[in-house]
Amino acid sequence: MSSSDTMEKLVSLAKRRGYVFQSSEIYGGTGSVWDYGPLGIELKRNVKELWWSRMVHQRDDVEGLDAAILMHPRVWEASGHVEGFTDPLVECKACKKRFRQDTLADQACGRKPSVTPGEDAACELGEPRLFNLMFRTFMGPVEDAAHTIYLRPETAQGSYVNFLNVQTAARQKVPFGIAQIGKAFRNEITPGNFIFRTREFEQAEMQFFVEPGTDDEWFDRWLEERMAWHLSLGIREDRLRIHEHGPGELAHYAKKAVDIEYLFPFGWKELEGVHNRTDFDLRRHEEFSGKRLQYIDSGGGKRFLPYVVETAVGVDRTVLVLLTDAYREEEVEGEERVVLGLHPRVAPIKAAIFPLVKKDGLPEIAARLARELREAAIPSFYDESGSIGRRYRRQDEAGTPWCVTVDGQTAEDGTVTIRDRDSLEQVRIDASHLEGWIRERLR
Numbered sequence: 001m002s003s004s005d006t007m008e009k010l011v012s013l014a015k016r017r018g019y020v021f022q023s024s025e026i027y028g029g030t031g032s033v034w035d036y037g038p039l040g041i042e043l044k045r046n047v048k049e050l051w052w053s054r055m056v057h058q059r060d061d062v063e064g065l066d067a068a069i070l071m072h073p074r075v076w077e078a079s080g081h082v083e084g085f086t087d088p089l090v091e092c093k094a095c096k097k098r099f100r101q102d103t104l105a106d107q108a109c110g111r112k113p114s115v116t117p118g119e120d121a122a123c124e125l126g127e128p129r130l131f132n133l134m135f136r137t138f139m140g141p142v143e144d145a146a147h148t149i150y151l152r153p154e155t156a157q158g159s160y161v162n163f164l165n166v167q168t169a170a171r172q173k174v175p176f177g178i179a180q181i182g183k184a185f186r187n188e189i190t191p192g193n194f195i196f197r198t199r200e201f202e203q204a205e206m207q208f209f210v211e212p213g214t215d216d217e218w219f220d221r222w223l224e225e226r227m228a229w230h231l232s233l234g235i236r237e238d239r240l241r242i243h244e245h246g247p248g249e250l251a252h253y254a255k256k257a258v259d260i261e262y263l264f265p266f267g268w269k270e271l272e273g274v275h276n277r278t279d280f281d282l283r284r285h286e287e288f289s290g291k292r293l294q295y296i297d298s299g300g301g302k303r304f305l306p307y308v309v310e311t312a313v314g315v316d317r318t319v320l321v322l323l324t325d326a327y328r329e330e331e332v333e334g335e336e337r338v339v340l341g342l343h344p345r346v347a348p349i350k351a352a353i354f355p356l357v358k359k360d361g362l363p364e365i366a367a368r369l370a371r372e373l374r375e376a377a378i379p380s381f382y383d384e385s386g387s388i389g390r391r392y393r394r395q396d397e398a399g400t401p402w403c404v405t406v407d408g409q410t411a412e413d414g415t416v417t418i419r420d421r422d423s424l425e426q427v428r429i430d431a432s433h434l435e436g437w438i439r440e441r442l443r
């Protein structure tokens, strides 16, 4: 299967099953913005909850924060985003399209998509111009430069400006971290590949504040921890790798940067970045705000500006990795089937409950079982329509790990069969043990 075939199939499955829809589709769609449907939002919430649980709840050295999207405009001057968060663009006078100068070879001419911009004699590429990726708007009724405000392009700055607030309120000592999950906005020039690069997206970022000199060691620890997290979601190990940025690739604030990359259908691409940002951000905020952001160690009397190790993962990009990694087509029992082999922990629906036939009281038993699971906070789905085979196939595509069938024997001895999505094995257990059986496998 070619990479565009795979992506096309994924986009179509995502729409069909209610994972992801194009934003404002009935109006022809909005450029590179997507909406999450009933199953998509569950998958995304599971990703965020697993991240939060591991990064915040299971540790005593990371605190949560939810900073606002709109921040004081000086924040973005201090961070370097007003000045430096830019891509050089070239405009073609012939087709009126703008292209990123650094990736011209990957783009298509506006009039002749079979060639790259500049390749055709009729192309008229202009001089490169810098273009800022931040979305701009105005605060209050006056639309002038003094009221300009930005939609944040990353969540990290909210953690830096709140560093001392969090540290004192939570009575933390360095080393400690601040974690946030939230929306970020970038007016990307070349968005695309479905939800890989979009203009509105969600990030899960953690800033870990450490004493200078201990930063390299913490960097290694966090990189290892983040890799372990991706594996815990069931992502295939051979499709993950790390890529260290060379001196030419490093961002202005970074001493070291390593990307955790995934092998997407369109190649190895960044999924998460782990960065040693030194004291760049805190120092700049001290400079621009005029406020001290030093950490004072109450015990030892030390004072210093901490270094920061950042872990930054895209939530939407993780969803795309999970969908890509899980997608497979295969033949079973002489029939083609499409399966989303999602790990049970991230799967939107954990169990689908079917009555074998629509009579003899089986629907009532099955509906009751589904209700009981839902009340026990296990997302479950009742389905009585179509043949059992059809019902299995629908759940295979939706990524549901277990299908539970209520049959004649259930009415007699209270047992049900559970069919495993991947191995297709069936086991028969007492219905009263169903919740425990599922819970054990979600751990």
Ligand code: ATP
Pocket (backbone or CB within 6 Å): 154, 186, 188, 195, 196, 197, 198, 199, 200, 201, 202, 203, 270, 271, 272, 273, 312, 313, 314, 315, 316, 317
């Ligand atoms: P890229 O090189 O892909 O533009 P980046 O290095 O600018 O990404 P960071 O600023 O480090 O990315 O952001 C951290 C994470 O946020 C990325 O690893 C990615 O998962 C996610 N991310 C960044 N930009 C986008 C986007 N436009 N759409 C979706 N996710 C994004």
